[in-house]
Amino acid sequence: MNTGDKNGVIGKPVNRVDGHLKVTGGARYAAEFPVAKMTYGVTIQSTIAKGKITQIDTKAAEQVPGVLAVITHLNAPKASGEKGGGRKLQLLQDNIVLYSGQHIGIVVADTFERAMHAASLVKVRYQEEKPTIHMKDNLDKAYVPGGKIPRNEPPDKSHGDVAQALTTAAVRVEETYTTPVENHNPMEPHATTAVWQGNQLLVYDATQGIFSAQQKIAGALGIEPANIRLMSYYVGGGFGCKGSAWSHVPLAAMAARQVNRPVKLVLGRIQMYGPVGFRPETIQQVSLGATRDGKLTALRHSGTSQTSTFDEFIEPVGKSAGMLYACPNIETSHRLVQLDQGTPTYMRAPGEASGSFALESAIDELAYKLNIDPIELRLRNYAEVDPSNKLPWSSKSLRECYKVGAQRFGWQKRNPKPRSMRDGNYLIGWGMATATYPTNRSPASAITQIMADGTALVRSGSQDIGTGTYTVMTQVAAQALGLPVEKIRFELGDTNMPETPVSGGSQTAASVGTAVHLAGNEARSKLLQLALADQASPLYGANAEDVIAENGSLFLKNKSSKSETYAGILARHKMKMIEARADAKPGEEKQKYSMHSFGAQFAEVRVNPDSGEIRVTRWVGAFGVGRILNAKTADSQLIGGIVYGIGMALMEHTLTDPNRGRVVNADLAEYHVPVNADVPPIEVLFVDENDPHINPLGVKGVGEIGITGVAAAIANAVYHATGKRIRDLPITLDKLL
Incomplete structure (x- = not known):
């Protein structure tokens, strides 16, 4: 039938x-469900990055009318943050401070305003220790991660002899690229409403994973997951930061049980910098070796990123380098540096977003060294099978993406010489990069x-x-x-x-x-x-x-x-x-095929040579992403990813006080993201793709590939416009002057 x-x-x-x-x-979102006898929780956060709490004075807070409880490590119920998978939590079990912004207490009151006021009255004294904040100053302490990177791969992979191939290469590119800490900033902040009904817990939570959050709460509170019903009907953006259940979620449940009333806990914007994850800083070394006619002979991509002192998170920047280009000698490696900051987490296209900036910038640098068009160089190294595992692709439309994207953008009109294209006094630059993201199920x-x-x-x-x-x-x-x-x-x-x-x-x-x-x-x-x-x-x-x-x-x-x-x-x-x-x-398809989405990003920038101001003025992205379920929502997702990448390339940068480990631009006034005036006309093209292997629907997913390659395409366009190669994101005007 x-x-x-x-x-x-x-x-x-x-x-x-x-x-x-x-x-x-x-x-209705997590904080909008009407519940009888609702109370409001506000967390108290540490103001130092490392040390111990020696005194915490809650008397003034407890005397505020309407305050039901002030919970700290001195009176918190026993909990375990180690169960249920995911991130390690801080649940007021001791006086140890691990990072600035750590939740060290929670005030519960009958109104939000009273809870806020009471929280401001809590006085904390610390025995402060000197924190380790900057990764660049501690690279000598980098170590090999103990865990696996996504797809259950080891942190280091190689085939061939990269060192020998680099030594004998006719042309080499060996450069370092860096990306800063970035924060997610979804419109809806993290929010949890916890309601106990006897020994049953009802939770409304802003989460990207209701079942994993259910398991995490159960593990933290020592109860059966079946006794927890968690609901999340609408989420106002997540981008990865709501993929894990963070400390505030079980804290809301613990507080609700202690006051015997429902508790609503919503993090303020400033509270979302540190305790709920971020994209970690990365330092990436990319080495390319090639013949004079542009064939890659060696590719090495080494990444170092930060993690916390109490948990381990790997930013897998080398994932794309292992599979994107045909090369007989490829080596990828990942290292971590422990810092006295919160644990990083997934952020839209974790690994691929940061990694593609480095890899695709290096490929562009090689194209200029060889005097070969950047698209042509990529085509000369087109991988007909996955170099990392020798498997055939389930489907791959990257050639077509290059072709239709270049045609629509007008790439053939590009003068390759830097600073050669102008509009009046403005420098015009055209850049491109490859986009890719794995197909997951x-x-x-x-x-x-x-x-x-x-x-x-x-x-x-x-x-x-x-x-x-x-x-x-x-x-x-x-x-x-x-x-x-x-x-x-x-x-x-x-x-x-x-x-x-x-x-x-x-x-x-x-x-x-x-x-x-x-x-x-x-x-x-x-x-x-x-x-x-x-x-x-x-x-x-x-x-x-x-x-x-x-x-x-x-x-x-x-x-x-x-x-x-x-x-x-x-x-x-x-x-x-x-x-x-x-x-x-899933079945055995991933043992038979390599499964990825692909795309080609094309950017035009306009640079003021006097001020260094950069504007992205035009964008074309062509994508082979399997079957499209809804042309409108898919288009919107890819546009959103590209806008996200514009922020990554030109604006986003979390600044941290080196002495206290405190984020100093923890609001949307100082943490800059693109607004309407920063976003050019964006055209998304879909290449028809029928993939019979990936799943019965033939869909690959479009939520993350849109950001991949964006930062590199902009950096490459900026180089074309100005002749200055910026390898340190974000590309701010001071780096061009």
Whole structure:
């Protein structure tokens, strides 16, 4: 049985099904659920980076009217932050200060204002120790990580003899590239509402992973995950920082249990710099060796990044270098330096965003040394198979991305000589870079119910972090069920629903989408079998392959008069609904194929030679990202990634006081991100790509590839415009003067 053409809704630019709720205020986020007897928690944070609390005076705070509790290490209940996976937590269990901004107490009051005032009255004395803050001053302490980088790979990988190949290379590029600490800054801050109902805990949380957060809270509090129901119906952006359950989440639950009332805890903007992760600083050395005609003979990419003293997080900057270009000798390595700062975390395209800046800048430098067009150089080193594992690609449209992107951008009109293109007094630069991101998929489940009125309810415990999950899953379900979009209700965000993975690694469409697709197919098949076996049905005895499902009806291909509605079938069998569940998981495909998305980024910049001011004035990005589920939301995701990359290239930089370890630009007035005036016209092109191997839907995910290559394309354009190669992000005007 097939669904008819009229139900071919996958790929169409369907408007967001949750759009009306969002613009009318009906979409409730973690801090917006009305709960009786609500109280408000405000955390107290350390003002030093390393040392011990010698005295904490809470008397004045406790005397504020409406204050219910001031919880510190002196009176906090016992907890364990080591269970449940993810990041190591600080849950007021001792007087040790590990970084500036660490939560060292929580005040609970009957109003937010009283809690804020009381928290300001708590006086803390420390025995301060000199912290280690700057990575560049401690490179001699860099060590080999104990853990694996994503995809369960070792931190160091190599094939061939890179050292020998570099020695004999006709042309070499050997440079160092750096990226600073960056912060996520989603519109919605981290927020948790905790409600105890006897020994059952109800949590509304701003999270990218409801099931992992459930496990983390259970481990911290020493209770069974089954006793925790966690809900996250809408998330106002995450970009990775909400992928882990941080200390404030179980602290809200601990406080709610202590005061025996619900507690709402929302971090202020300044509180989101340090205790909830960030993109770590990186120092990357890239060495390239090549023949005179541009064939790579050696590629070495070494990355050093920061981690905390109590946890380990690896920024895998070398992932792309191992697979992007054909080269007989490749070596990638990763090192860590422990600092007295919070633990870094995933930030949009972790590893690939930072790593592609270094790698793609170095490739551009090699192109200039060889006097070869940057696209041509990449084509001469085009990898027909994955160099890291020798596997064939499940699909790869990078050649086409280069071609269509260059044509639309007008690359053929580029004068390659630096400072050769002008508009009046302004210097014009054109740069490009390759984009890539792996295709990820994890186990996921979904339940579909076709209801007696001909509508369908589909549930899967995923998260919508602003990417359009509600909408694309509605489309997937509609196509599988042969129903119009308006007759589908898709629900997510509740641990009482079927389990799914964290919304990170661009895997939601592939993971949850596959489960929704399979559950829909199964429910439709069950309904068909009822009809085929029912003598009262006009479809009785027909061949299942000859039946079409369309617009809530089943009919024979060549005899549309022989049909009946879903509602009619269920009514005749006196059934309120028909239900199907699918538990989907990856198979052996990753052992057979290398699976990645690819793209080509093209940037135009306009530089004032007198002031050094840089403006990105035009952008074209061409992408081969598998099957597109929704043309509008996919376009939006890629545009968002490119804008994110513009911030990375030109603005974002978290500044830390070297003495106290305190972030000194911890607000959106001083931590600069792109605004509308900074964003040029951005054109996104999709290269048609049919990948039969990655998953039943053929989707690759688009949430992260958009940022990859962006910083490099801008840096390369700046070099073309000015003749100055900037290898230290962000590219601020002082570096050009």
